[in-house]
Amino acid sequence: MVRVDAADVYEVEVKVPADHDAVRDALASVGAEVGATVEQADTYYDAPHRDFAATDEALRVRRVRADGEEDARLTYKGPKVDAESKTREEIETGVEDAGDAGAILEALDFSPAATVRKRRTYYAYGEYTVVLDDVEGLGEYVEVEREAAEADVERALEEAYEVLESLGLDPADQIRTSYLGLLLE
Amino acid sequence: MVRVDAADVYEVEVKVPADHDAVRDALASVGAEVGATVEQADTYYDAPHRDFAATDEALRVRRVRADGEEDARLTYKGPKVDAESKTREEIETGVEDAGDAGAILEALDFSPAATVRKRRTYYAYGEYTVVLDDVEGLGEYVEVEREAAEADVERALEEAYEVLESLGLDPADQIRTSYLGLLLE
Numbered sequence A, B: 001m002v003r004v005d006a007a008d009v010y011e012v013e014v015k016v017p018a019d020h021d022a023v024r025d026a027l028a029s030v031g032a033e034v035g036a037t038v039e040q041a042d043t044y045y046d047a048p049h050r051d052f053a054a055t056d057e058a059l060r061v062r063r064v065r066a067d068g069e070e071d072a073r074l075t076y077k078g079p080k081v082d083a084e085s086k087t088r089e090e091i092e093t094g095v096e097d098a099g100d101a102g103a104i105l106e107a108l109d110f111s112p113a114a115t116v117r118k119r120r121t122y123y124a125y126g127e128y129t130v131v132l133d134d135v136e137g138l139g140e141y142v143e144v145e146r147e148a149a150e151a152d153v154e155r156a157l158e159e160a161y162e163v164l165e166s167l168g169l170d171p172a173d174q175i176r177t178s179y180l181g182l183l184l185e
Helices: A020-030 A098-107 A150-166 A179-184 B020-030 B098-107 B150-166 B179-184
Strands: A002-005 A010-017 A033-046 A058-066 A069-082 A087-095 A111-125 A128-135 A139-148 B002-005 B010-017 B033-046 B058-066 B069-082 B087-095 B111-125 B128-135 B139-148
Touching: A010 A150, A020 A111, A020 A128, A020 A139, A033 A098, A033 A179, A058 A098, A069 A098, A069 B098, A087 A098, A087 B098, A098 A111, A098 B069, A098 B087, A111 A179, A128 A150, A128 A179, A139 A150, B010 B150, B020 B111, B020 B128, B020 B139, B033 B098, B033 B179, B058 B098, B069 B098, B087 B098, B098 B111, B111 B179, B128 B150, B128 B179, B139 B150
Parallel strands: A002 A087, B002 B087
Antiparallel strands: A002 A010, A010 A139, A033 A058, A033 A111, A058 A069, A069 A087, A087 B087, A111 A128, A128 A139, B002 B010, B010 B139, B033 B058, B033 B111, B058 B069, B069 B087, B111 B128, B128 B139
16 A cells, blocks of 8 residues: 655555564564554545545544554545545544544534544654554454655565565555444455 | 633623723723733634534634743634524634644645734733734734623623723724634625
């Protein structure tokens, strides 16, 4: 998966299902550095005036809990910019109160479609971030991701596959469906 | 005007056009305390799926600049709860970046209808806040406001008129139209 934000930064990410115990051992032996663990609850909204599934858009309120502090963000994900690069626009801002942000959306007749809850641990591994996601109702996944300029996207994707292999994981297991998509299946 | 927020706090406010120089002198002589001066830019959005003018709702991104710092808020104002009390629901949350919040709304096909820009100075006067607004394109206004429980709304409104009179202003000059409404007239 490759996403692009408004500043033309491409987010290269590869996700596979994986047993976390084995991956944690592999991360330790390659010398990856463990970072924060956070709890994320992502509520996705349906729109009153169009079908986001058909338009390939998403609107999300994310609550993040880390070290007892809660943080919230409102994010719009646009449709894929072109089929080949699988990039999409993302616009995001922090919000003071996730409950109020959701209440504003609901007052405008956007309706909560589903909430994806996960416990996420970050590792730094070279230029890459390795993310261990334990997703409620879905199980354990590993994502390898980094930002890249447009010209570096192909190389970054190849290297992400190499990172997966160095952790004992198979790039062929890659899952391109979002957690939301998997939950709604 | 009386507004009510989600916690059933009623916002009683009375607004009149007024020359600020004279009102500042009057505020000084009654011993009101001058507070902060802020610059506010309020962008109101039209919705793609309904006519806010007809439904009596509003969606606003407010940028506040004070002491060189910028702050932003996203606010939904619901239709009047009942005709008699002129109360309406307000749901508001701070947002990290007004530009991104506006860009998310525009990506969802909400469109900026108008921006109200004003310089606002607060005074504390007993239980009331007196607000001196210099509105771009409209001129100078004074608002007298306080919060009140439902049972105290009538009394608070009467006292707000008395505050106006003590500042040499005439409650009969009250303008019930919002600055947005005045700008769009």
